[in-house]
Amino acid sequence: MDKVLMKGNEAIGAAAIKAGCKHFFGYPITPQNELPEFMSRELPKIDGVFVQAESEVAAINMIYGAAGTGARVMTSSSSPGIALKQEGISYLAGAELPCVIVNISRGGPGLGGIQPSQADYYQSTRGGGNGDYRHLVYAPATLQEAVDLTIEAFDIADYYRNPVIVLGDGMIGQMMEPVEFKEPKKRDLPDKDWTTTGTKRNRKPNIINSLALDPAELEKHNIKLDKKYKTIEEKEVRHEMYKMDNAEVVLVAYGTTSRIVKNAIDALEEEGISVGLIRPITLWPFPYKAFAEIPNTCKALLSVEMSMGQMIDDVKIANEGKLPVHFYGRSGGMIPTPEAIMEKVKEIWGGAK
Amino acid sequence: MLKDNRIRVIIGHYGSGKTEFSINYAIKLAKEEKNVALADLDVVNPYFRSREKHGLLKEHGVKVVSSYVKGSGSDLPAVSGDVLGPLQDKSCNVVLDVGGDSMGARTLGRYKDYFIEGEYDMFCVVNGNRIETQTLEGVINHITSIEGTTRARVTGLINNTHLLRATTVDQILKGQELCRRVSQATKIPIKYTAVVESLIHQLPENIEGTIMPIKMIMREAWM
Numbered sequence: 001m002d003k004v005l006m007k008g009n010e011a012i013g014a015a016a017i018k019a020g021c022k023h024f025f026g027y028p029i030t031p032q033n034e035l036p037e038f039m040s041r042e043l044p045k046i047d048g049v050f051v052q053a054e055s056e057v058a059a060i061n062m063i064y065g066a067a068g069t070g071a072r073v074m075t076s077s078s079s080p081g082i083a084l085k086q087e088g089i090s091y092l093a094g095a096e097l098p099c100v101i102v103n104i105s106r107g108g109p110g111l112g113g114i115q116p117s118q119a120d121y122y123q124s125t126r127g128g129g130n131g132d133y134r135h136l137v138y139a140p141a142t143l144q145e146a147v148d149l150t151i152e153a154f155d156i157a158d159y160y161r162n163p164v165i166v167l168g169d170g171m172i173g174q175m176m177e178p179v180e181f182k183e184p185k186k187r188d189l190p191d192k193d194w195t196t197t198g199t200k201r202n203r204k205p206n207i208i209n210s211l212a213l214d215p216a217e218l219e220k221h222n223i224k225l226d227k228k229y230k231t232i233e234e235k236e237v238r239h240e241m242y243k244m245d246n247a248e249v250v251l252v253a254y255g256t257t258s259r260i261v262k263n264a265i266d267a268l269e270e271e272g273i274s275v276g277l278i279r280p281i282t283l284w285p286f287p288y289k290a291f292a293e294i295p296n297t298c299k300a301l302l303s304v305e306m307s308m309g310q311m312i313d314d315v316k317i318a319n320e321g322k323l324p325v326h327f328y329g330r331s332g333g334m335i336p337t338p339e340a341i342m343e344k345v346k347e348i349w350g351g352a353k
Numbered sequence: 354m355l356k357d358n359r360i361r362v363i364i365g366h367y368g369s370g371k372t373e374f375s376i377n378y379a380i381k382l383a384k385e386e387k388n389v390a391l392a393d394l395d396v397v398n399p400y401f402r403s404r405e406k407h408g409l410l411k412e413h414g415v416k417v418v419s420s421y422v423k424g425s426g427s428d429l430p431a432v433s434g435d436v437l438g439p440l441q442d443k444s445c446n447v448v449l450d451v452g453g454d455s456m457g458a459r460t461l462g463r464y465k466d467y468f469i470e471g472e473y474d475m476f477c478v479v480n481g482n483r484i485e486t487q488t489l490e491g492v493i494n495h496i497t498s499i500e501g502t503t504r505a506r507v508t509g510l511i512n513n514t515h516l517l518r519a520t521t522v523d524q525i526l527k528g529q530e531l532c533r534r535v536s537q538a539t540k541i542p543i544k545y546t547a548v549v550e551s552l553i554h555q556l557p558e559n560i561e562g563t564i565m566p567i568k569m570i571m572r573e574a575w576m
Contacts, residue, residue, distance in 0.1 A: 005482040005516055007368050030399045030428045114399050114428055174400035175576060176368050178482070178516040263575040338575060 060088030090129025094210030115333025247276030367453020509544030
């Protein structure tokens, strides 16, 4: 198929359908509205179901119900809407239900604003819901990557029986870029023998639940979940390295910010300053091991975010106290400029000599 | 030489490039005419609206009229009453940058009285790389539904077929072929071909309409 020009929100919707998603439950919020709008138009054409729920809380619980049938299901929202879904996400993880949740994030806290932001890093990677649960978080930086990761997210969700979040800031949802829809690589997925689709009197009833009143049973369940999360940490972590050879400062950035950082790195290179980038593609699991590959030439790390500084915590964990860790960020919907990032790097680079 | 009628309405599928065309057109127009206003009637998109560039447009002598609500932080479907000023001022050259699809074009219904034959042009921006306007039927559907909503006629086509920084001359020619077929079927002439500046010197001679060089004003260097 030829490349077409799509808006991020539409492209994610088209990718979900390509991945076999036939059921969408959601509630409108800017800047992700084109996604439910796209699904409301396209899903009926393939015998799917689109429901605009009465709230985000209702939508995530519809996801819980539909996922229990084994169908591929998706919901999407933006920051405060995702906050409302947190209870449901914890329940989905507890009941081991696969689903894909898209967060096209905006400025916060509270209702915040409609411009792009990355201030949901804690929410996505630490979880706003209760209990010992984890879920994979994909953070695409281009629309092609958003398409590819959305398609993959459905396989990952099914494979591990766990919710997966695709986190794009508002810019990823609203910008346009050429994309193509390649046939996805198929994973060997286990049979869905856990669904509640009727026993046909051939088996015992399956039960989908996140309630366990016996503490010993609940601990056993938590240990089982933890084992699964450890496997995800080991096998599904993903990152990109950019111009790391002889880098004197290494930047860490994801999503839209990583694109701006790359422009800054290229411009700094022309001025004779070697700077590299570690770009986490999965925010959880975070690519801690990538930091072991930072060259000896590196004098400092700089986390660049569209927030007041959240990912920097993981950067510090990964750094293990070895190098000074700096921060540059804009928040509230303001977007860092390549020039401002260059200034910050020069300040660190000058001071680090 | 932008010898179009005084009121220029720019419509099309959302994401077709209306705003980028409108801004480039208005800046070019302001080089030839004194009194140029651009009205941002986009009530569909929350990002990438021409009002974000009002400072730059002002520098080029283009007055921007948009929402009463200041700044880029609002997605209220509010259009300023000030739009009437340039429409009523017969000495003013107006560009109306309209939101996408027939949904976005609904704002135009309010200005029907000013869409008098010979006094306005309504240009449909066509990007043959947008999924819904890749075919003859797709483009004609868009034109029909937008004309129905606005109660005004499309007077010209703009071939704006592109893939942003990945655009090639072949893409532009593919879009031209599509626009030619639409033009044959609807009798609407191709008025402009919009081309990113870097490709202008590579264009063959058989380009339809006036070539409008496009600077990517809405798109930051890192995008």
